[in-house]
Structures are given as C-alpha cells and as structure tokens.
Amino acid sequence: MTAGSSQNWIVQNLWLIPAIPMVAAGLVALMKRANRGLAATLAIGSMAVSLLLSLRAFAAALANPMLQVRNVDWMQFGDQWVQLGWLLDPLAAVMLVMVTFVGLLIFIYSVGYMAHDDNFTRFFCFLSLFAGAMLGVVIANSLLLLFMCWEVVGLTSYLLIGFWFQRPAAAAAAKKAFITTRVGDLGLLIGMVWLYSQAGTLLFYGNGNGCLEQRALAAMAAHATVAGMAVSTAIGLLIFCGAVGKSGQVPLHVWLPDAMEGPTPVSALIHAATMVAAGVYLVARVYPLMSGSALEVVAWVGAVTAIFAACIAVAQNDIKRILAYSTVSQLGYMMLGLGVGGVAVGMFHLITHAFFKALLFLGAGSVIHGCTEEQDIRNMGGLRKFMPVTFAAYTCGMLALCGFPLFAGFWSKDAILHSAHGWGISRGPFYLGAIGALLTAFYMTRQMYYVFFGQKRTPAATVGAAAVAVHGATEHAVEPAVSPRPGEVCAVEEPHESPVVMTIPLAILAVFAVLLGFVGTPAWPWFQNFLGGHGVTFDWSGFGEPGLMSLMLTSSLIVMLGLLLGWFFYGRRPIVHPTDEDALEELAPPVFSALAHRLYVDELYSVTVIALARFGAAFASWLDRWIFGGAVRLVAWAVTGVSWLDAGVDRFVVNGGFDEGCRELSRGGRLLSRLQNGRVQTYLSVIAAALVVLGVWLLWGHRG
Amino acid sequence: MTPLAGCLLVSALLFSIGLAGALTRRNAILVLAGIELMLNAANLNFIAFWRFGPNPEAFTGVMFVIFSIAVAAAEAAVGLALILAIYRHARTSDVSEIAEMRG
Amino acid sequence: MGMTVSFLILAIVTLAGGVAAMTLRRLVHCALALAVSFAGLAGLYLNLGADFAGLAQLLVYVGAIAILIVFAILLTRSAETELQKVFSPAGVMGALLAIGVFGVLAWAVLASSAARGAAAAGPAPSSPMREIGFILMQRYVLPLEVIALMLTAAMIGAVILAVREKPLSAASPRSESSRELRA
Numbered sequence: 001m002t003a004g005s006s007q008n009w010i011v012q013n014l015w016l017i018p019a020i021p022m023v024a025a026g027l028v029a030l031m032k033r034a035n036r037g038l039a040a041t042l043a044i045g046s047m048a049v050s051l052l053l054s055l056r057a058f059a060a061a062l063a064n065p066m067l068q069v070r071n072v073d074w075m076q077f078g079d080q081w082v083q084l085g086w087l088l089d090p091l092a093a094v095m096l097v098m099v100t101f102v103g104l105l106i107f108i109y110s111v112g113y114m115a116h117d118d119n120f121t122r123f124f125c126f127l128s129l130f131a132g133a134m135l136g137v138v139i140a141n142s143l144l145l146l147f148m149c150w151e152v153v154g155l156t157s158y159l160l161i162g163f164w165f166q167r168p169a170a171a172a173a174a175k176k177a178f179i180t181t182r183v184g185d186l187g188l189l190i191g192m193v194w195l196y197s198q199a200g201t202l203l204f205y206g207n208g209n210g211c212l213e214q215r216a217l218a219a220m221a222a223h224a225t226v227a228g229m230a231v232s233t234a235i236g237l238l239i240f241c242g243a244v245g246k247s248g249q250v251p252l253h254v255w256l257p258d259a260m261e262g263p264t265p266v267s268a269l270i271h272a273a274t275m276v277a278a279g280v281y282l283v284a285r286v287y288p289l290m291s292g293s294a295l296e297v298v299a300w301v302g303a304v305t306a307i308f309a310a311c312i313a314v315a316q317n318d319i320k321r322i323l324a325y326s327t328v329s330q331l332g333y334m335m336l337g338l339g340v341g342g343v344a345v346g347m348f349h350l351i352t353h354a355f356f357k358a359l360l361f362l363g364a365g366s367v368i369h370g371c372t373e374e375q376d377i378r379n380m381g382g383l384r385k386f387m388p389v390t391f392a393a394y395t396c397g398m399l400a401l402c403g404f405p406l407f408a409g410f411w412s413k414d415a416i417l418h419s420a421h422g423w424g425i426s427r428g429p430f431y432l433g434a435i436g437a438l439l440t441a442f443y444m445t446r447q448m449y450y451v452f453f454g455q456k457r458t459p460a461a462t463v464g465a466a467a468v469a470v471h472g473a474t475e476h477a478v479e480p481a482v483s484p485r486p487g488e489v490c491a492v493e494e495p496h497e498s499p500v501v502m503t504i505p506l507a508i509l510a511v512f513a514v515l516l517g518f519v520g521t522p523a524w525p526w527f528q529n530f531l532g533g534h535g536v537t538f539d540w541s542g543f544g545e546p547g548l549m550s551l552m553l554t555s556s557l558i559v560m561l562g563l564l565l566g567w568f569f570y571g572r573r574p575i576v577h578p579t580d581e582d583a584l585e586e587l588a589p590p591v592f593s594a595l596a597h598r599l600y601v602d603e604l605y606s607v608t609v610i611a612l613a614r615f616g617a618a619f620a621s622w623l624d625r626w627i628f629g630g631a632v633r634l635v636a637w638a639v640t641g642v643s644w645l646d647a648g649v650d651r652f653v654v655n656g657g658f659d660e661g662c663r664e665l666s667r668g669g670r671l672l673s674r675l676q677n678g679r680v681q682t683y684l685s686v687i688a689a690a691l692v693v694l695g696v697w698l699l700w701g702h703r704g
Numbered sequence: 705m706t707p708l709a710g711c712l713l714v715s716a717l718l719f720s721i722g723l724a725g726a727l728t729r730r731n732a733i734l735v736l737a738g739i740e741l742m743l744n745a746a747n748l749n750f751i752a753f754w755r756f757g758p759n760p761e762a763f764t765g766v767m768f769v770i771f772s773i774a775v776a777a778a779e780a781a782v783g784l785a786l787i788l789a790i791y792r793h794a795r796t797s798d799v800s801e802i803a804e805m806r807g
Numbered sequence: 808m809g810m811t812v813s814f815l816i817l818a819i820v821t822l823a824g825g826v827a828a829m830t831l832r833r834l835v836h837c838a839l840a841l842a843v844s845f846a847g848l849a850g851l852y853l854n855l856g857a858d859f860a861g862l863a864q865l866l867v868y869v870g871a872i873a874i875l876i877v878f879a880i881l882l883t884r885s886a887e888t889e890l891q892k893v894f895s896p897a898g899v900m901g902a903l904l905a906i907g908v909f910g911v912l913a914w915a916v917l918a919s920s921a922a923r924g925a926a927a928a929g930p931a932p933s934s935p936m937r938e939i940g941f942i943l944m945q946r947y948v949l950p951l952e953v954i955a956l957m958l959t960a961a962m963i964g965a966v967i968l969a970v971r972e973k974p975l976s977a978a979s980p981r982s983e984s985s986r987e988l989r990a
Contacts, residue, residue: 678806680799681727681735681897688723688904695911699918707814711855712916714818718825720909725829727901733834733879737841740872741825744848747860755855763942769852769860771947773867774954778961780872784879785968791883792972 010053010060011068014086014139017053017096018149021046022132028125039121040111043128047104050135054096061093065530069141069205083203085141090531091347095138095281098351102273102358103131105505109362110265112501113369123163123263130156134274138281143192143202143211146282150188150242153278154181157270161262173258180255184245191238195289198223198231204285212288221291229293236290240283240298247279247331250305254602256328260320264365267320272327272357277350280334284343296425299339303420303429305332308599310439314446314584315595319364319377322447326401327357329436333416336429341419344528348520349412351527355516356400356408359509363394366498366506367451377450378579384452386495391452393506398448400513402441402563405556408517413437415520415528418551437555438562445566454574456495522548711752719745732787732797736780743776814854821847834880842873859939 024046028039060068071085107127114123133156136149155178162174196202198220199211210216220232229237243249248256259271270276283290283298290298306329313325330353338346368375370387384391400409417437420430497503520527522543543549569583585592594600705713722741729735747769754765791797824844831837845868852861943951 676806678803681901684723685727685900685904688727688908692904692907692911695908695915699911699914702918709916710814710818711851713913714822714851716909716912716916717822719912720905721822721825721829723908724901724905725825727904728898729829731834733876733883734829734837737828737837737876740841740868741828741844744845744864744868747864748848748851751852751855751857751860754857761938763939766857766860766939767942767947767950769857770863771950771954773860773863774958777867777871778958780875781965782961782968784875785965787879788882788969797883 010056011070011088013053014057014070014088017050017057017100017139018132018135020049020053020132021128021135025125025128025132028121028128031121034121036120039124040107043124044104044107044111046128047100047107047131050131051097051100051104054093054100057088058093058097061088061090062530065090067205071141071203071206082144083142083201083206084145085203085206086139086145087141087205088139091281091284091343092138094347094351094527094531096135098354099131099134099138099274102354102509103134103269105508106265106269106273106358106362109268109365109502109505110263112499113265113365114263117263119163123160126156126159126163127265127269130160130270130275134278137278141204141206141210143195143204143286146285147188147192150246150278150282151185153275154178154185154246157181157259157275160266160270161259163262163266167261170261173255173261177255177259180252181245184242184252187238187241187244189242191235191241194231194238195235198235212286217288220289230291232289233291233294236286236294237297239286239289240294240301243279243283243335244301245279246282247276247335248305248328249279249301249332249335250308253305253309253328254605257321257324257598260318260324264320264361264368267324268358268361268365271324272361273354276327276331277334277354280331280338280346280350283335283338284347287338287343295339297339299336299420299423299425299429302332302335302337302339303432305329306336306436307432307439308332310436310443312595312598313443314439315582315592317377317596318375319367319380319447319451320361320375322377322443323357323360323364326360326440326443329440330357330401333413333433333436336420336433337416340423340429341416344531345415345419347531348527349409349416352400352408352412352513352516352520355509356397356513359393359397359506359513360401362502362506362509363390363397366390366502367394369498369502370495377447379457380451380495381454381457381574382452383456383495386456387497389497389503390506393503393510394452395448396510396513398444400517402444403437403555403559404563405552405559406517408513408515410555410559411517411520414552414555417555418548421547421551434555434558438558438565441559441562442566445563446570449566449570453571457577706756708752708756711756712749715745715748715752718742718748730798730800732790732799732802733784735799736783736787740776740780743772747772811854814851817847817850817854820844821851835877838873838877838880841876842869845869845873859936 021043024042028042031038067087067089069085069087071083073081074084075082107124110123110127114120117123130153133149133152137146137153140146140149158174158178161177162171165171165174192202195211199216201209201211201216203210204212206213217232220235221230223231225231225234245252256271256276260267262270309325309328309332313322313329316322316325330349334346334349334353336346337349366387367380367383367390370383370390371380374380396407400407403410403413417430417433420433421427423429518524573583582592597603719742722738722745724738725741726735726738729738750765750769750772754760754763757765787797790802794802796802821844824840824842824847827840828837828844831840845864849861849864849869852858852864
C-alpha cells in the first residue's frame with residue numbers, strides 16, 4: 001500500500017513540478033541587489049528538485065501506465081465550476097523527465113556562458129519562469145490551463161530572445177517571434193472556445209466527462225460542419241494552428257531563425273529542445289481529437305516544412321542559423337511522424353531531437369564563446385585542434401542529427417520514414433522526408449568542414465568590425481556577421497576551449513545522443529510500448545518486419561550519400577579565405593543566392609501581411625486624427641465661439657450699456673446743474689414765470 | 705367796479721411794479737426794496753378783504769397786517785445787514801456779480 | 808362808484824412812488840421815493856378804516872425801514888453801480904414777466920365774484936383800538952410773543968452780521984467776527 005500511496009502522493013502533488021521553478025523565478029525577481037550566486041543557486045536548485053520529482057513521477061508512470069488525473073475547482077461561472085487539473089501518463093512522464101533534465105544541464109551551462117553578462121540574475125529569473133511554464137504545459141489536464149502556460153512560455157520566449165534588447169535586431173526578433181506565434185495562437189484560441197461550446201468542458205480527462213473522452217468525442221465526430229468536416233476535425237485543425245505557430249511549421253516558421261538573436265543557452269533550451277516541441281506535444285496530447293483528414297494535413301505540413309527548411313539551411317553562413325533551420329526541418333519531421341505514424345513515432349523523435357539539438361546548440365555556443373563572439377562559419381576553421389572536447393561532442397550530435405546508423409537520430413528518424421513509407425494515402429511525404437535526410441547530412445557536413453576542419457581563418461583582435469568590413473565587400477553576404485554581444489567579451493583572443501562548467505553538460509548530452517536511441521529500436525520498442533501503455537520484451541524478430549531492414553539500409557545509404565557529397569564539395573579542398581566563394585555557390589549561383597535569401601518568405605510577408613497591417617494602422621490613425629479628433633475640435637471650436645460671444649456681450653452690451661447709462665446720467669446732471677447759475681434774480685424770474693403759467697392754467701379752467 | 709376790485713387791482717399793480725424792480729435792478733438794496741413793495745401789496749390785499757369782507761369785527765385782516773409789518777421789519781433789518789456783510793466781503797453790492805453758489 | 812377821490816389820489820401817489828423807486832438812477836432818490844410809496848400806502852390803510860395798521864405802517868415802514876435802506880445805501884456807497892440800460896435784455900425780460908403777472912392777477916380779480924359783488928360796502932367798524940388790544944392779548948397772544956422773540960433774534964442776528972471786522976491779515980471773516988464778539 002505504501003507504494004500505492006506514495007504513487008498517489010506524486011500524482012496529488014504533481015503541481016509542485018512547475019510550481020517550484022516559478023517560485024524560484026519570483027524570488028530571483030524580487031532580489032534587491034543582484035546576487036549572482038543566489039540567483040544561479042535558486043534556479044538550478046529548483047530545477048534539480050523538479051528533476052527529482054519528475055523522476056519520481058516517471059517511476060510512478062512506469063509502475064502504473066494508466067492515466068492518472070487530479071482535478072480541482074478553480075472558479076465559478078454562475079453555478080458551474082471551471083476546473084483545472086493535471087495528469088500523469090507515460091507521455092507526460094517522458095516529457096517531464098526530458099524537459100527537467102535537459103533544462104538542468106542548460107542551466108548549468110548558462111552559469112559559464114553568461115558569466116560576463118551584467119544581467120545575469122535577470123537571465124536566470126526568466127529561465128526559471130520559462131521552465132515552470134513549460135512544465136505546466138506538460139502536465140496540464142485542461143486545455144485552459146495548457147493555454148495559460150502556453151502563453152507564459154511565449155512571453156518568456158519573447159523576454160529571452162530580446163534579452164539584449166539594446167540591440168535593435170534582438171528587439172525586432174523578439175517582437176517577430178511573439179507576433180508570429182500569436183497568429184497561430186489565434187487559431188488555438190478559436191479552437192479552444194469552440195471545443196468548450198461543443199463539449200461543455202475543457203478538461204481532457206475527468207470521469208468520462210472530459211473533452212478527449214469517448215462521450216464528447218463521439219458527439220463531436222457526429223456533427224458535421226464547414227466543408228463536410230466533422231466538428232472534431234475542425235477543432236483539431238484549429239488547435240494544430242497553434243502548433244504550427246509555436247513549432248515553426250512552414251507558413252509561420254519565419255520567427256525561429258531570427259530568434260537566434262537571443263543568447264545561445266536560450267536557443268538551446270527554448271528553440272531546440274522544449275518550447276518548439278510544445279507544439280508537437282500539444283498535437284500529441286489532443287491526438288484523440290484528430291481524425292484521419294486532420295492527420296493528413298498535419299503530415300503534409302510537416303513534410304513540406306522538413307524539406308523547405310533543409311533547403312534553406314544549405315546556404316546559411318551563421319552557425320546558429322544553420323542549426324535553427326535544422327530545427328525547423330526536424331520539427332517538420334516530428335509533425336510528419338505524428339501524422340503518419342501516431343503519437344509514439346512523433347514523440348520518439350522529439351525526445352531524441354531534444355538531446356542532440358541541445359547538444360549541437362551548446363556546442364555552437366562553446367564555439368562562439370571560444371572564438372570571442374564570432375558566429376560566421378566563414379571566419380572559423382580548424383577549430384578541432386583548439387577545442388577538442390567541443391569537437392567530439394559536436395560530432396556526436398551531428399551524427400545523431402543526420403541519422404547515422406546506431407546513433408539516436410537514426411532510430412527515431414527511421415521510425416518516421418518507415419511509417420511514411422507505409423502510409424496508405426500517399427508516398428509523397430516519404431520522398432520528401434528522404435530528400436530531407438539527404439540534405440540534412442549534406443549541410444551538417446558542410447558546417448563541420450567550415451567550422452572544425454581546414455585552416456584557421458579567425459581574424460585576430462577586433463573580430464566583429466573586420467568581419468563586417470570583409471562581408472560588406474562581398475556580393476553574396478546576406479547574413480552579416482553579428483556584432484559582439486554586450487557583456488560577452490572574453491579576454492583571450494585565440495580560439496580556446498570553454499570552461500569546464502560548459503563542457504561537462506556537453507559531454508553528458510553527447511552520451512545521451514549516442515545511446516538514447518536504443519530505447520526505441522524495433523528489437524526492443526520500449527518507448528513506443530511505454531507510451532502505448534503495455535509491456536515490452538526484447539525480441540530480435542522485431543527487425544524482421546517486412547520492409548524494415550531494407551528501409552533501414554536505404555536510409556543509411558542516403559545518409560552516407562549526403563556525407564559523401566558534403567565531403568566532395570567542402571572536404572576535398574580546404575577553405576582558405578573567409579571571402580572564398582562557397583563551393584555550391586560556384587556551381588549554381590542563382591539557386592544558392594535564393595536559398596541564402598531564405599527563399600524570400602520574409603519579403604513576401606513584408607509586402608502582403610505587414611503592408612496590410614500598416615495600411616490598417618495608417619487608416620485608423622487618420623480616422624482618429626481627422627474624424628474623431630475633428631469632432632472633438634469642432635466641439636471645442638463651438639464652445640470657444642460661444643464663450644467669445646458671451647465675452648463680447650458681456651463687455652459691450654452689459655458693461656457698455658451700463659457705462660453708457662451712467663455717462664448719460666452724469667451728462668444729464670451736468671445739464672441740470674447749469675440751471676443753478678447762482679443769480680437770485682434768475683430764480684425769481686423762474687418763480688414769476690411759473691406763477692404766470694399756473695395762474696393762466698387755473699383761470700382757464702374756471703372760465704365759463 | 706366794486707371798491708374791493710379797485711383795491712385789489714391797485715395791489716396787483718403795486719405787486720407787479722415791485723416784481724419788475726426786483727427782477728431788473730442790479731443793486732441788492734433795490735432788490736430788497738422791490739420785495740418790500742411786493743410785501744406791502746399783499747398787506748393792502750389783506751386790509752381790502754378785511755374791509756369789504758364778511759366779518760370786519762373780528763379784525764382778522766388787521767392783525768395779519770400787523771404781524772406782517774413786524775416780520776417785514778425784522779426781515780429788512782437782517783437782509784440789509786446781510787447786504788452790508790456781503791458788500792464788505794465782495795466789495796460790491798451788485799447781485800449779478802455775486803454768483804458763487806452756482807451749479 | 809365806490810371809489811372815492813381820496814382813494815384814487817392815494818393810489819396814484821403810491822403807485823407813482825413805487826415806479827419811481829424802481830426806476831430812478833440814484834439810489835438815494837429811490838429810497839426816498841420808496842418812503843413816499845410807503846406813506847401813500849399808510850394813507851390807503853387809513854382810508855380803508857384800518858387805523859392801527861396805517862399808523863403802524865407809517866411808524867415801521869416809513870420811520871424805520873426806509874431809513875434803514877437809506878443807511879444801507881450810504882454804507883455801501885463806493886460800489887454804486889450805474890443803472891443799466893432800461894432796454895437791456897434782462898430788463899425787458901423782467902418787465903415782461905411783471906406785465907404777465909399783473910395780467911394774471913387782474914384777470915383773476917376781474918373774473919372773480921369780487922368784481923361782480925355788491926357795490927356798497929359796509930361802514931367802517933368803530934373804535935378799533937380797544938378791540939385790537941383785546942384781541943392781541945387774548946386771541947393772538949401767542950403770535951405776539953413769538954413775534955417778540957423773532958424780533959429779538961432778528962436784531963441780534965443783524966448785529967452779528969453787520970458788525971465791522973477789524974482789518975487783520977489773512978483770516979476768514981467768520982472767525983474774525985466770532986473773535987470780535989468774544990472780545
């Protein structure tokens with residue numbers, strides 16, 4: 001019973017896992033004087049505690065793969081209670097462990113990476129807040145709670161991308177990220193509202209009343225709506241819009257490469273391992289809602305994204321941007337996996353990708369740090385002599401990403417390709433995925449050769465300025481070298497290995513990049529079965545599935561071909577000068593140029609959507625200034641006129657009339673006073689005259 | 705014409721003469737003289753009405769005239785004293801020159 | 808005819824004296840003509856039977872007031888002015904007004920019942936002095952006393968007004984006269 005009750009304890013207190021990092025973020029924010037040690041301790045400590053709790057939850061999920069739920073009443077609407085809740089199932093448990101583990105490693109890495117930054121404590125505050133929110137997304141049993149944490153994740157992403165907000169490029173990138181994901185979130189919000197109106201609740205699971213449970217699903221599938229879709233399909237597609245924004249699928253992918261303006265640990269944690277995976281997780285979470293047609297859309301979007309981004313990555317020159325487009329491409333793969341193969345297939349790739357992409361980003365950060373903030377691969381070279389540990393770890397990550405046999409990525413990508421191959425609806429995604437794998441191997445090899453092999457091309461002393469001058473001279477520079485970040489300056493100028501606090505996490509992640517794939521091999525599909533909720537046995541016959549071996553062979557050959565092509569173009573002749581033309585560029589300049597310009601998607605948006613928004617803003621401004629403002633001004637003018645009239649009346653009519661009256665009075669008085677001329681005889685004359693008049697009058701009356 | 709009417713006409717004429725003089729002459733003393741004449745004309749009126757009136761035994765008109773004469777005496781005295789005082793102050797007894805109490 | 812000859816003569820004397828008093832050039836002549844006019848009036852009173860009034864008139868008017876006027880004329884001699892032209896505007900105006908007043912009064916008299924009344928008049932009352940005495944002391948005793956008071960006041964006032972100021976330096980006449988009195 002103790003095991004049961006202790007299991008029950010973790011389910012009851014699952015909320016601690018996101019809460020503890022959030023509390024740590026609050027404490028760090030309220031610190032009066034910036035205390036680096038305390039901030040780092042709080043953040044890393046809270047993350048460690050969450051990791052321990054997540055492992056505890058994982059153990060509980062291992063023991064009891066059934067879904068466990070805990071709901072609480074939150075607030076009242078009339079006589080209805082809105083409930084929030086959290087759940088624990090194998091999917092959530094796996095995500096919890098991944099997020100906390102990778103997050104912890106990246107936190108430790110950040111201590112070294114951000115050591116020279118002035119805003120160290122602010123960084124850890126935001127990181128902690130992000131971790132808490134992400135964990136909240138993972139365990140949410142209510143779409144409302146998930147959405148709230150989703151938005152906080154978006155907020156912290158904005159704050160962290162724009163961490164060095166004094167740089168206009170960073171501030172613009174943060175805005176772009178926020179607004180682009182907002183577009184997707186609008187679809188999510190509409191879907192959420194619609195779901196609430198249909199199912200009456202936003203809880204996923206709750207005693208049969210949840211919106212992902214049988215009763216609600218049946219009701220929604222029965223209704224038909226726009227274009228003959230079932231309601232559940234429509235809602236699923238709307239929710240998928242949110243995932244498209246957050247996970248950088250093709251129409252809304254434009255923010256991810258620009259998000260590289262943030263510090264490298266941010267790129268690693270948020271834009272490789274966790275936040276972008278949240279979209280994939282969301283689709284996995286509401287999987288019961290997605291019908292076949294919805295999944296079809298998901299699969300195609302994923303496939304297109306995979307190849308689109310892989311093409312662009314071939315022509316990029318910024319080390320982080322190559323990895324960013326690679327992330328977009330891999331996210332496409334995950335969506336493809338969800339669409340064609342189900343939750344387990346997509347999630348497996350998500351888990352392995354988290355590890356090796358985080359590894360690659362941390363390695364890139366190590367390279368950048370070691371080259372004193374140089375990010376252009378044309379200015380690097382021969383670094384494997386200077387940074388051996390970084391080189392070794394980076395190689396592991398690169399091979400895992402390419403899908404080299406027996407590395408982690410191989411197993412997960414292979415599962416996706418296998419499902420795509422067997423997809424009844426179309427083979428299109430499979431071919432796109434295969435070409436994408438080829439391109440992945442190609443551009444990663446290109447990157448390896450530029451960065452680690454060949455001659456050292458790093459300029460001495462003033463790195464940023466010289467690089468800018470050099471790049472300004474060439475015609476094909478489209479991704480200018482990024483000027484030095486504030487506070488990230490190292491004293492040493494020669495490329496050097498990073499400090500231990502940065503290389504240890506690299507090593508740990510490298511181990512996982514190599515070994516993690518083995519939890520999902522066909523012979524021992526532990527991962528897939530764990531998610532499915534049933535036991536698993538080691539069985540070599542798993543390899544005997546029809547078509548599996550040939551497919552594995554095919555994908556291995558594709559990877560080898562990609563590596564070979566990369567060596568052919570970039571490995572044979574070492575790159576000598578930073579200004580040398582890219583080998584591919586020599587071959588097909590217009591193609592290379594278009595790819596280097598990111599296929600002009602940003603420019604397209606600029607003339608369509610953004611121009612429309614600007615026009616709307618200008619129109620609203622005109623309306624406000626001339627129509628409404630004009631009305632106000634008219635009223636003011638009328639009031640002024642009335643008051644002017646009133647003043648005039650008061651001054652001229654009232655005062656003037658009064659003054660005139662007084663003047664007339666005094667004039668009359670002066671006139672009358674002239675009657676009194678001081679002569680007695682005059683007075684007497686007047687009396688006599690009056691007597692005459694009076695007498696005549698009286699006598700006249702008495703006549704007759 | 706009855707005797708009364710005759711008397712009244714005489715007094716009216718005397719009154720007018722006095723008035724003419726009071727209005728015309730420039731010397732203050734002559735103005736006073738004109739006023740005295742006017743007063744005397746009124747006294748004559750009284751006597752005439754007493755004599756030809758209904759009740760002469762009551763001597764009303766005579767009493768009035770007596771008092772009038774007394775008052776006229778007092779008035780003449782004071783008036784002439786005034787004229788003297790003004791003459792000393794203004795060096796003239798010309799009424800048209802003493803017009804200081806004007807508006 | 809009611810108007811006896813004596814009445815007529817006395818009337819003419821009075822009127823002539825009045826006219827002379829008002830038109831003569833020299834002041835003293837005017838004063839004397841005034842006295843003649845007063846005397847004529849006294850005669851008229853006597854003619855009408857008002858003995859006491861006539862004699863009082865003689866005593867007071869001719870004997871006191873006319874003399875007073877002469878004294879005043881004599882005391883204000885140096886500023887004797889020329890008689891202005893008879894036909895000056897002020898003179899014409901005054902004359903016209905006087906004529907107007909006379910016209911009104913005559914009209915009143917002639918239009919009234921006095922002119923149409925009985926021709927005969929009653930006889931003059933006899934021995935008026937005794938009656939007048941009695942009336943004065945009985946009926947009119949209050950006015951009598953008041954008159955006495957008034958005459959006293961007038962006398963005092965006239966003295967105060969006319970007392971000669973001693974020629975001092977720049978001092979107001981009023982304060983001068985009061986200082987005189989106190990001294």
